[in-house]
Amino acid sequence: MSKPSDLVQGTLDMLILKILALEPLNGWAVGQRLKQISGGMLQVSDGSLYPALHKLEQQGWIRAEWKSSVNNRRAKFYSLTRIGRKQLEKESASWNSLSAAISGIVNLKEAST
Amino acid sequence: MSIQQWFYALPLRLRSLFRRKQADQDLKDELRDHLELEIAQNLSRGMSPEDSRSSAVRDLGGVTQIEERCREARGVSSIQDFFQDLRYGVRQLRRSPGFSVLAILCLTLGIGANATVFSWVEGLLLRPYPLVAHQERLVALTGTTPDSENPETSWPDLLEIQRSCTLIDSVIASKITGATLSIGDHADVTTGSIVSANYFDAIGVRPMLGRGFQPGEDSGRNAHPIAVISYRLWKDRFNGDPEIIGKTQRFSNVVFTIVGVAPEGFFGTFVGRAMNFWVPASMEEAFEGGGYKLDDRGARWVEGYVRLKPGVTRQQAQQEISTVASRLEAVYPATNRGHGLQLWPLWETPFNHASTLRPTLEIMVAVAAFVFLIACANVSNLLLVRSFARRQEMTVRLAIGAGRGRLLKQLLTEGLLLSTFGAAGGMLVAYWCRHALALLLTLYLPGEMDSRVLALSAGVCLIATLLVGLVPAFQARHVDLASALRAESTGVVGARGAAWLRSSLVVLQVCLSFVLLVGAGLLIKSLHEVRTASPGFSTSKVLDTSAPLVAAGYDAPRAKVFQDQLMDRVRSLPGVESAGYGRVTPLGYIPFSETPIAVDGYIPSPGEQPTVEYNQVSPAYFPTLGIAITSGREFTRDDDENAPLVAIVNRTMAARYWRGKDPVGQRLQVKGKWAQVVGVAADSKYESMSESPRPFFYVPLRQDFDREPELYIRTAQPPQTIVAALTREVRALDANLALYETITLQEQVDRSTSTQLVAVTLVGILGGLALLLASVGLYGLMSYAVSQSTRELGLRMALGAGVFNVLRMVISRGLTLTAAGILAGIATAFALTRLLGGYLYHVNPRDPLAFGSGLAVMMITAVAACLLPAWRAARTDPARALRD
Numbered sequence: 002m003s004k005p006s007d008l009v010q011g012t013l014d015m016l017i018l019k020i021l022a023l024e025p026l027n028g029w030a031v032g033q034r035l036k037q038i039s040g041g042m043l044q045v046s047d048g049s050l051y052p053a054l055h056k057l058e059q060q061g062w063i064r065a066e067w068k069s070s071v072n073n074r075r076a077k078f079y080s081l082t083r084i085g086r087k088q089l090e091k092e093s094a095s096w097n098s099l100s101a102a103i104s105g106i107v108n109l110k111e112a113s114t
Numbered sequence: 115m116s117i118q119q120w121f122y123a124l125p126l127r128l129r130s131l132f133r134r135k136q137a138d139q140d141l142k143d144e145l146r147d148h149l150e151l152e153i154a155q156n157l158s159r160g161m162s163p164e165d166s167r168s169s170a171v172r173d174l175g176g177v178t179q180i181e182e183r184c185r186e187a188r189g190v191s192s193i194q195d196f197f198q199d200l201r202y203g204v205r206q207l208r209r210s211p212g213f214s215v216l217a218i219l220c221l222t223l224g225i226g227a228n229a230t231v232f233s234w235v236e237g238l239l240l241r242p243y244p245l246v247a248h249q250e251r252l253v254a255l256t257g258t259t260p261d262s263e264n265p266e267t268s269w270p271d272l273l274e275i276q277r278s279c280t281l282i283d284s285v286i287a288s289k290i291t292g293a294t295l296s297i298g299d300h301a302d303v304t305t306g307s308i309v310s311a312n313y314f315d316a317i318g319v320r321p322m323l324g325r326g327f328q329p330g331e332d333s334g335r336n337a338h339p340i341a342v343i344s345y346r347l348w349k350d351r352f353n354g355d356p357e358i359i360g361k362t363q364r365f366s367n368v369v370f371t372i373v374g375v376a377p378e379g380f381f382g383t384f385v386g387r388a389m390n391f392w393v394p395a396s397m398e399e400a401f402e403g404g405g406y407k408l409d410d411r412g413a414r415w416v417e418g419y420v421r422l423k424p425g426v427t428r429q430q431a432q433q434e435i436s437t438v439a440s441r442l443e444a445v446y447p448a449t450n451r452g453h454g455l456q457l458w459p460l461w462e463t464p465f466n467h468a469s470t471l472r473p474t475l476e477i478m479v480a481v482a483a484f485v486f487l488i489a490c491a492n493v494s495n496l497l498l499v500r501s502f503a504r505r506q507e508m509t510v511r512l513a514i515g516a517g518r519g520r521l522l523k524q525l526l527t528e529g530l531l532l533s534t535f536g537a538a539g540g541m542l543v544a545y546w547c548r549h550a551l552a553l554l555l556t557l558y559l560p561g562e563m564d565s566r567v568l569a570l571s572a573g574v575c576l577i578a579t580l581l582v583g584l585v586p587a588f589q590a591r592h593v594d595l596a597s598a599l600r601a602e603s604t605g606v607v608g609a610r611g612a613a614w615l616r617s618s619l620v621v622l623q624v625c626l627s628f629v630l631l632v633g634a635g636l637l638i639k640s641l642h643e644v645r646t647a648s649p650g651f652s653t654s655k656v657l658d659t660s661a662p663l664v665a666a667g668y669d670a671p672r673a674k675v676f677q678d679q680l681m682d683r684v685r686s687l688p689g690v691e692s693a694g695y696g697r698v699t700p701l702g703y704i705p706f707s708e709t710p711i712a713v714d715g716y717i718p719s720p721g722e723q724p725t726v727e728y729n730q731v732s733p734a735y736f737p738t739l740g741i742a743i744t745s746g747r748e749f750t751r752d753d754d755e756n757a758p759l760v761a762i763v764n765r766t767m768a769a770r771y772w773r774g775k776d777p778v779g780q781r782l783q784v785k786g787k788w789a790q791v792v793g794v795a796a797d798s799k800y801e802s803m804s805e806s807p808r809p810f811f812y813v814p815l816r817q818d819f820d821r822e823p824e825l826y827i828r829t830a831q832p833p834q835t836i837v838a839a840l841t842r843e844v845r846a847l848d849a850n851l852a853l854y855e856t857i858t859l860q861e862q863v864d865r866s867t868s869t870q871l872v873a874v875t876l877v878g879i880l881g882g883l884a885l886l887l888a889s890v891g892l893y894g895l896m897s898y899a900v901s902q903s904t905r906e907l908g909l910r911m912a913l914g915a916g917v918f919n920v921l922r923m924v925i926s927r928g929l930t931l932t933a934a935g936i937l938a939g940i941a942t943a944f945a946l947t948r949l950l951g952g953y954l955y956h957v958n959p960r961d962p963l964a965f966g967s968g969l970a971v972m973m974i975t976a977v978a979a980c981l982l983p984a985w986r987a988a989r990t991d992p993a994r995a996l997r998d
Contacts, residue, residue, distance in 0.1 A: 011479045027151075028147075028148055029146065029147065029148045029151040029152060030145060032148075032150075033155075046173070046175060047148065047152075047173055047174045047175065048174060048175035048176070048179070048180050051141075051144070051145065051148075051180050051183075051184055052183035052184050052186070053187075053188040058126065059123050059126060059187060060116065060119055060122075060123065061119035061120070061121065061122030061123045062119075064122065067140075076147050077140070077143070077144045077147070082122060084116070084118045084119060084122070086372065087637045094196040
């Protein structure tokens with residue numbers, strides 16, 4: 002149950018928001034999706050996932066509902082709220098500019114000495 | 115968080131706060147679902163059922179931790195923690211009731227003292243007038259003169275302020291007066307106010323029956339004989355008559371129509387007295403005599419208040435009013451030259467008791483703060499002792515993962531619990547004590563417990579929480595896991611590393627109590643000096659009374675006849691040695707007359723206008739009051755209005771203006787007329803016991819007549835006997851007359867020093883409390899030290915230390931702390947008692963006697979506080995102490 006220390010704090014939030022922007026999912030499925038999409042690059046333990054989901058819910062960005070799932074069982078589904086969507090746009094934009102800046106720096110040609 | 119976010123989050127938060135079980139159950143379900151889904155997936159990948167489960171559980175991690183972190187994410191855990199701490203704190207308090215009661219008692223005293231004093235300050239100085247609206251914008255208005263005497267202003271000047279000042283809402287006149295009120299066959303004297311017609315509207319008080327005054331009712335000579343009466347007068351004297359409006363009532367021989375009854379709880383606008391009736395200014399003459407003054411700019415009799423417009427400061431209004439005053443000086447030089455106008459904050463109002471009460475209250479504020487600090491130090495110390503006892507508990511909690519922040523919260527919560535109980539107790543104390551000052555001062559003071567007193571107490575309570583909660587928390591910082599595992603009871607008296615904190619708290623207590631003791635000592639000595647100093651006249655055998663002739667409508671000729679007849683009757687009463695009249699009683703509230711003087715051969719220095727106060731007295735005044743005539747003669751019946759003007763000067767005046775020559779036979783100019791000095795009287799006290807000798811002179815009452823002088827009777831008879839006889843004689847002369855209060859001159863002197871007495875009493879009581887608290891603190895510290903070091907004591911005794919050695923060891927440790935506290939106290943007192951200088955009479959603020967007795971009392975108390983622990987130490991059984 003290692004903490005996602007290699008994930009910048011807040012990045013996990015953004016990833017969860019992005020995943021939920023595609024479709025409402027339950028907690029387990031969010032975890033699965035994270036692993037799938039990142040191809041195992043991002044190791045997010047299930048232990049950190051739930052507190053993160055609850056925090057997002059508290060901030061009003063996602064909403065939880067108990068719904069029947071495919072196999073006719075009740076499960077807690079998370080979906081994005083309207084302000085959650087705005088938050089995602091904001092975070093994506095700032096992530097894009099940040100990553101562009103960083104990759105710009107990383108790709109600088111080193112002066113030959 | 116934005117409002118939109120709250121829209122989503124608030125229901126969730128409320129749910130997790132109030133439907134916590136449901137929320138927790140949902141969380142459990144969610145995690146269970148997760149496990150089931152994970153297991154199902156693992157199974158589908160071909161894992162064995164056992165492996166599927168254990169792998170899923172391993173991946174998820176500790177369910178309890180996740181639940182805890184999810185709860186934290188809900189953001190209400192701190193509130194839940196708080197309630198948990200609160201429950202735990204209550205349990206802790208109930209577990210050690212002795213400690214809890216002691217701690218709460220200490221805080222009750224500390225907070226109660228502050229709440230009481232503040233309710234006095236609030237009720238007397240800041241917002242002294244119940245039911246009056248916006249008192250924060252009310253300021254007192256007086257006139258000023260070059261010599262700062264007679265601070266009243268005139269009616270035309272008041273109207274001028276009303277007309278030309280733009281920064282003020284309203285100006286009201288409110289002048290205290292008295293009237294004889296006869297209802298049925300019962301007559302007595304009651305106090306009321308002469309007010310402007312806008313009075314009730316301006317202060318926002320609506321009479322509960324009838325009406326207030328209407329514009330214009332404060333003009334015209336005796337034109338509007340109407341009155342509003344107080345609720346209490348209505349209840350007591352009119353039996354709450356619902357048909358009272360429109361009925362008539364005689365006030366001072368003038369028939370008034372009652373137009374209104376003031377609401378319950380409204381006492382007028384005079385600190386120290388409750389008003390019973392209000393009459394418009396047009397009726398001023400009926401109460402005070404001296405002609406119609408509303409058109410006379412030179413007649414200064416008005417006292418009043420100004421209500422500032424919102425946002426206007428007193429300084430701004432003062433500037434505007436000063437401009438008006440200088441314009442008036444320019445336009446009416448005859449009446450207004452040298453006269454200004456001044457605004458005062460309510461707590462400095464010169465014409466009521468606010469200004470005399472203020473110094474006492476200032477001392478009390480400081481003293482209450484001291485008591486509060488001592489109480490907090492005490493409770494901190496108690497909590498510290500307990501935190502040692504709870505070391506084990508703290509260690510365990512830290513070991514199983516409680517954060518230090520969480521422990522700090524716990525300790526603060528316990529502190530809050532104690533101080534809340536203390537504050538509740540303190541409010542009760544304040545509630546019971548708010549009238550105590552009024553009783554002590556024999557003044558009327560509406561003590562009020564309003565929201566501001568509550569707010570202050572809450573603030574004090576918060577400070578107490580921090581003070582008493584943080585000290586043990588500071589200590590808890592040092593709890594370290596390893597050392598706490600060792601069992602420990604190997605202390606040595608006074609040698610524990612952590613004991614310095616507790617010791618310094620005791621030193622602080624001793625220091626503060628010592629300062630209070632010295633302060634109390636200084637005030638007691640000063641009071642003793644004042645009360646034993648001779649006022650220069652006899653006090654014990656002389657009675658003082660008067661009859662309200664002005665209010666009863668006597669003009670000067672009738673008053674003269676009445677006075678002569680009464681004097682003849684009084685002189686013939688059995689047991690009366692002598693009797694005389696005087697216009698003003700020394701050491702009272704009424705000011706003496708004052709006049710510029712001139713003396714042959716005395717050339718004033720440039721800019722000096724010699725002005726001297728004087729009194730109008732009858733024959734036999736001097737022997738009756740026991741003031742010696744050291745040269746010349748006293749006044750006789752022949753010194754009347756038809757005889758040449760004469761005067762008697764006092765010795766200080768003779769020395770200053772005649773340079774030691776005998777002034778008898780010389781001339782003195784009084785109010786522009788020459789009088790011959792016929793005698794020299796001994797000096798006495800005139801306005802206050804603490805004044806230094808000052809020039810003063812006397813003129814015959816008949817040559818500067820006053821209709822309502824005081825009557826002095828020298829007699830060995832008890833006052834009641836004389837009062838009964840006197841009342842009979844007065845009634846025989848005029849059946850409608852009642853006497854004002856009869857007191858001995860000793861009472862007069864005592865009253866003039868009553869605020870000092872109250873200050874001494876209160877500082878004494880609080881000083882005693884502080885001493886008690888400090889000794890409890892010392893006792894607690896020493897008991898604890900002894901209980902922690904039984905092994906050491908046992909060892910010493912086994913090695914041959916006698917009972918006396920052990921006693922000495924414990925007591926000397928206590929006395930070392932006391933000595934340190936006293937040293938700090940002496941330094942503090944040296945710095946602080948200077949501030950008392952203004953309150954002290956003939957006492958040096960560094961008076962060695964006060965410091966010495968403070969030292970003695972503190973030392974004796976310290977020895978007493980250490981004796982019991984020392985005795986317990988000496989009875990340690992060495993065998994048992996070493997075995998355990």
